[in-house]
Amino acid sequence: MKYLIIGGSAAGVACAETLRKHDKSSEIAVISDEVFPLYSRCLLTYLLAGSIDESKLYFKDKTFYEDNNIKFYLCKKAVSIDRKEKSITLKDRTKISYDKLLLATGASPKLVDVPGIDKKGVFTVRKIDDARSIMKMLNKVERIAVLGGGLIGLRDAYALRQRGKEVAVIVKSPQVLSQMVDKQAASLIAARLEKNGIKIMTGLAAKEIIGKEFVEEVLLDNGEKIKCQMIIIGKGVKANTELAASCGLKVEEGIVVDEFLKTSDENIFAAGDCAQTYDIARGERRINALWPCAVEQGERAALNMLDKKIKYDGSLSMNSVDFFGLASISMGVTKPKEEKDYEIISQVKNNIYKKFVLKENVIVGMVLVGDIKPAGIISILIKNRIDVSSIKHLLLDDNFDYAKIMPLVAKYKDKFKLEECKDTIITY
Numbered sequence: 001m002k003y004l005i006i007g008g009s010a011a012g013v014a015c016a017e018t019l020r021k022h023d024k025s026s027e028i029a030v031i032s033d034e035v036f037p038l039y040s041r042c043l044l045t046y047l048l049a050g051s052i053d054e055s056k057l058y059f060k061d062k063t064f065y066e067d068n069n070i071k072f073y074l075c076k077k078a079v080s081i082d083r084k085e086k087s088i089t090l091k092d093r094t095k096i097s098y099d100k101l102l103l104a105t106g107a108s109p110k111l112v113d114v115p116g117i118d119k120k121g122v123f124t125v126r127k128i129d130d131a132r133s134i135m136k137m138l139n140k141v142e143r144i145a146v147l148g149g150g151l152i153g154l155r156d157a158y159a160l161r162q163r164g165k166e167v168a169v170i171v172k173s174p175q176v177l178s179q180m181v182d183k184q185a186a187s188l189i190a191a192r193l194e195k196n197g198i199k200i201m202t203g204l205a206a207k208e209i210i211g212k213e214f215v216e217e218v219l220l221d222n223g224e225k226i227k228c229q230m231i232i233i234g235k236g237v238k239a240n241t242e243l244a245a246s247c248g249l250k251v252e253e254g255i256v257v258d259e260f261l262k263t264s265d266e267n268i269f270a271a272g273d274c275a276q277t278y279d280i281a282r283g284e285r286r287i288n289a290l291w292p293c294a295v296e297q298g299e300r301a302a303l304n305m306l307d308k309k310i311k312y313d314g315s316l317s318m319n320s321v322d323f324f325g326l327a328s329i330s331m332g333v334t335k336p337k338e339e340k341d342y343e344i345i346s347q348v349k350n351n352i353y354k355k356f357v358l359k360e361n362v363i364v365g366m367v368l369v370g371d372i373k374p375a376g377i378i379s380i381l382i383k384n385r386i387d388v389s390s391i392k393h394l395l396l397d398d399n400f401d402y403a404k405i406m407p408l409v410a411k412y413k414d415k416f417k418l419e420e421c422k423d424t425i426i427t428y
Helices: 010-022 041-049 127-140 152-160 183-195 240-245 290-307 375-383 400-412 418-427
Strands: 002-007 027-032 071-074 078-082 086-090 095-097 101-104 107-109 143-147 166-169 198-202 206-210 219-220 224-226 230-233 235-240 268-270 276-278 285-287 317-321 324-331 343-349 352-359 362-369
Touching: 002 010, 002 095, 010 027, 010 101, 010 290, 041 127, 041 152, 078 240, 101 290, 127 230, 143 152, 143 224, 152 166, 152 183, 152 198, 152 230, 152 317, 183 198, 183 317, 183 324, 183 352, 183 362, 268 290, 276 290, 324 375, 362 375, 375 400
Parallel strands: 002 027, 002 101, 027 071, 101 268, 143 166, 143 230, 166 198
Antiparallel strands: 078 086, 086 095, 107 235, 206 219, 219 224, 276 285, 317 324, 324 362, 343 352, 352 362
8 A cells, every 4th residue: 555645744754654553564655845843833933032943843863754764755745646556656756656645735925916026034833944035134124014803913923023123013904813813802812912112003905015026015905104124914824725726626625525625525534724624613624724733643543544434523713822920711613703693602701701602502712811720621522512501600710620520421421531631631
């Protein structure tokens, strides 16, 4: 059997490792267009902030592929898939055959289409080389503009503020973190950022990046100009689906997969930031581009490539941040479009915000700012779709803890294991 994996990040590595664990003799190959293997993108902003060094980025030993007898193609890009011949072609025209193929092609930064985008000093933060280039230039930079007020943009802004730079965040939406939290939570987070020197400018977008060879300022759509020597584009990411689409696989927002992470071709699977999987809270297929989800999907895809037929229950959108000591976490449905179909339980107290979104007495979403201790407990209730009608009046209690859900653990013991619940609580 020949197993082939396109993509060498979280999902791809998890798949390769799981395949080798269960199959000691078959051929396994991984193709990556990266310059550096086996590192975590999640930690790049920590590198930018100066809180870790580059050695801390790596999540596997450099000898991982050799130790597991996995053939590794570094700096190689797959450009086509021949589903009939069951082979892929690399940019250098090398052909590689497969019996089972995993697409773990990940995602790419969303860019802005404005004049001046090609000037020196404009960056995204997606790869080690991006972080290296930014840090190399930092000693010549005093002011930085970050385009995008989502999770990626704010993490970049926070990291660069830690370096002592003047940072302005330009947000097209009327609030920061518009995909993650509601207005109430966003206002608390924005206030903490501004208190610590990060300027937040909402409802605005870049119209032009001005300068000769290097960035000098950014012109906004309201006519205002912001002086800066560097621009970070933090507008989020989009799934890399081009390879899948070009060979006729079903593609929507991402590569569409079934409950076994199989694509519309029975010999091709997909996992990670490129895969459109079932969302537990929303009850629909969507992309949850999160490292833990990618690892879990890679592992599960491997088991099904081995024909073990083990279903993947689905992913859950979840994001957590801590800016200047203000911790926040969101999960599942945080801003339901049709509020009449949902019950909202929320409270702001002493700069601590709690919000729970319920549908038919099942928690489907949560936002916590300032006190995130209940997050682990709530996550297990969401994942297992537990009816919380008997305890929902306790959700806003200051001392809401594991003891409060013990009656539910006893009542629904067939739905989740006690140890699993404890492990989830400890995780947070």
